[in-house]
Amino acid sequence: MQIFSDRIKTLRKQSKLSQEQLGSVIGVSKYAVYLYEKGTNFPDARGLVALADYFDVSIDYLLGRTDKREVNR
Numbered sequence: 001m002q003i004f005s006d007r008i009k010t011l012r013k014q015s016k017l018s019q020e021q022l023g024s025v026i027g028v029s030k031y032a033v034y035l036y037e038k039g040t041n042f043p044d045a046r047g048l049v050a051l052a053d054y055f056d057v058s059i060d061y062l063l064g065r066t067d068k069r070e071v072n073r
Contacts, residue, residue: 003064005039011055012037026050 012022012033019037020030026047035041043051052059052071060066 001042001063002039004042004062005037007062007064008033008051009037011051011057015055022054025054 012019015022017025018030019033023030023033026043027050028043028047032041032043036043048059048062052062056071057069058066058071061069
């Protein structure tokens with residue numbers, strides 16, 4: 001999923017986080033974050049929710065189903 005990979009990398013860089021810091025926030029290794037950004041691995045449901053919550057975006061945004069970053073609450 002190229003869109004997911006690109007969006008995670010962009011959000012991480014905009015937040016000025018290293019891969020290691022993001023991994024620590026969502027409970028995975030920096031290597032897992034690297035693989036997400038490379039597009040060779042994908043987080044489980046818990047990881048996907050953690051990413052969306054941390055960056056305050058919708059899961060649909062992360063997955064490329066919408067270009068709207070806002071979370072509908």
